[in-house]
Amino acid sequence: MEEIPKRNKRQISIDSKPRVQLGTGGFGSVFKGKYKGRPVAVKRVLVQNCNRNEEEAMKQLNHPNIVKLFHCESDKDFGYYALELCVASLDKLFLESDDPKKYNGPMPRQIDSFLQLASGNKIVVTLKWADFGLSKSVNERGTCSMSALKGTRNWIAPELLRPTLDGRECRGDIKSDVFAQGLVFGCIFLDGEHLYGSKQNKEEILKNIKEGNPVNMQKINIFLRNLYENDLLQKMLENEPITRITSTEVVKQLQSIKEKLTGKQEKLRQLCSGNSQFDLTGNIEELIQFQIDVNAKNVNGRNALHLLCRDNSSKNLTTAIQILIQSGIDVNAINGGKKYIRWINGFVV
Structure with a gap:
């Protein structure tokens, strides 16, 4: 030490x-x-x-x-x-489960994490940007010089890694931060991996950033990739700043994605409140992979578990309840303004 x-x-x-x-x-x-x-x-x-x-x-x-x-x-x-x-850094979140330094405390959903980092929304767990070796005030055009470039090079935008043709120093702007933000989002999606290569091979990461080749994009869960990749991640990771999404647009895209997730939460409640002939457990598992809020309630104050136990008699009911509990649904939540208790195969809801 x-x-x-x-x-x-x-x-x-x-x-x-x-x-x-x-x-x-x-x-x-x-x-x-x-x-x-x-x-x-x-x-x-x-x-x-x-x-x-x-x-x-x-x-x-x-x-x-x-x-x-x-x-x-x-x-x-x-x-x-x-x-x-702070309580922990992001890397502590992705340590092995038996590592004594691993962070096991509460975490917001991915969409809430991204909105916090993009716009400053504050909820129970607050995420914070740190390590500002590159901090500089921008000029009236929103740019700053990048002389004596500091910082972790495999977490910065490609324009800051290229020599200029006329020999002048490279300049960073707010869109350079958008690219770095996209790298952090990718790291969260990939449980600590880097979007552009192996963390053990920094030269590979730098090469792929310069060439615009996020080699690990396909490793992101297919459901999350369908939701985020084209609408957000690819736009944040454009190699040329002129075509890259702005920070304001990032917030708008995240808000749009959150609205889509709200629709999927409603779909989960509808699925649980009927005796659909569709694959109950398979559809619940699919919706959960979108990182929806399983505890979201309808206008009557009922979440998916309340509706499942009150209205559904599927042969897979017990398995469906287990899936929701494993996904973090609150079995003690108040239902419609009052405590609603029902025993189903050993479960109390």
């Missing part, structure tokens, strides 16, 4: 714990620490990699879905950044 060297005589108000390392990257390491008595994440970078303009840009970021920079200071060797401390 890397040790933080003893500080020089200059007093540093950020107190870090060198043996509690949270992560490391190409430009620094992150440790647990305290600033003015509150727990923080302390990012430490070599002083020659610090940029006061970027620090000022980071300080101005004040948004519920962006990790807050509280304070920054330096000694003769390092710059120290006191950042908002």
Whole structure:
């Protein structure tokens, strides 16, 4: 484990714990620490990699879905950044189930996660953008220079990886962030994998980003791909910024997708409220793969489980109930404003 060297005589108000390392990257390491008595994440970078303009840009970021920079200071060797401390990072979500560092807490549905990250909607679990080695203020045209490019290179847009023909420095804009956002969405869909290749082969990822070849797109669940790929992901991952979707359009597309999912939630309730001759369990399983909200209720306050147990007598009823319970439906939900209890083959709803 890397040790933080003893500080020089200059007093540093950020107190870090060198043996509690949270992560490391190409430009620094992150440790647990305290600033003015509150727990923080302390990012430490070599002083020659610090940029006061970027620090000022980071300080101005004040948004519920962006990790807050509280304070920054330096000694003769390092710059120290006191950042908002989150419960877990995205990579902890996709660790193996027996890994003690795996995050097993609550998570919003994918569509709610994406809307949070795209527009700042805030629900019970709040997702936040972090790691702003590339943070810069844009000019009146919405662009910024990308000299001394920092950041994890396999998570940035292709235009930032290409040398310009006339030798001028490449410029980033808000659409560069849209591409990076699409990469994060893909990572969530792929349970931690990168859309453009194996995380163990960074050169392959860089090559595929430059060539516009998201090789792992086909690994995304077919139902989710049908819902997101053409309407959103492909538009976010356009290789040329001029044809790439804007951040405002991303939010609109996500809202449209959420409306489609609301329709599928209604379809689930309709399926559960009748004695359809169709494959009950197969259709329930298919709808659930769209990451719908199984706990969504109708105008009478009944969710799919209430309707299934009240109205359905399919021979596969018990299996259907098990599928809904395994999918996280609330068996204790109030039905129509009152507690509704019924025993079916050992299940109480």
